[in-house]
Amino acid sequence: MELYHSSQTAFLVLIPKVILLRTLSNLKEMILCLTDLRNARLSSPRLKLGLLGAFSVNDDVNVTKAELLSRIQQGWNDFQAYLATLTPEQKTGPTDAAGWSVKDHIMHLAVWEKGIVALLNHENRREAMDLDEAAWESHDYDIMNGVIRDREAGRTLDEVMQVFRDVHSQLVARIGAMSDAEINAPYSDYADDPGNDNPVVVYIVGNTFEHYAEHQPWIEAIVAGA
DSSP, X not given: OXXXXXXXXXXXXXXXXXXXXXXXXXXXXXXXXXXXXXXXXXXOTXXXXXXXXXXXXXXXXXXXXXXXXXXXXXXXXXXXHHHTTSOHHHHHSOBOTTSOBHHHHHHHHHHHHHHHHHHHTTOOHHHHTTOOHHHHHHTBHHHHHHHHHHHHTTSOHHHHHHHHHHHHHHHHHHHHTSOHHHHTSBGGGTSSOTTXXXXXXXXXXXXXXXXXXXXXXXXXXXXXXX
8 A cells, every 4th residue: 555655664564454443432532543653663663554454444434524634734834844944955965875965855755645535436446546557466564665866856946846746736625624523434335445444534644744754854854963
């Protein structure tokens, strides 16, 4: 799947059905669960989790559209405020050990968010993200993210920021047109994946504000190391 994916979180450790999201009555509880996992990944290089297959949901998540949009907006605002503190040189010059610049991280976020727009429109995520079938079916995020990074590396900073804004606007508009029931519907309602009954909202969270929060420390490390 794809909930978490970066050069640092390169692959999915398959621990399906081990970590259970039980009786999540509201979005706050879900976020706490996701945040705990993200923090565990950041503190332990051996714990590289992807959430598709890592979660089983036994009860209704019960996330409202208003809750979800509020959290997405707050996460977006916080991340954009941080990015605004960086100069163009900081966003395009220094890189991490894997060769990623801040601009690369931003484009990475945009591409995965674009995949969620496609998913919610009942379109093919892989095709929307312009990934070949071999890369997608590998379930190896090093491979998928490497393809994305190499393909998009030639874009200018202005182009990357515009793509990010456009994709985000499309996602917010799509969620705004959905009902609470549709937000909590299983992934399989949106994609040809009959065995995946995890609520699609988990994928939305993991590819929006949770994803921004996951990448910001890595971006901060790039800037600090310059």
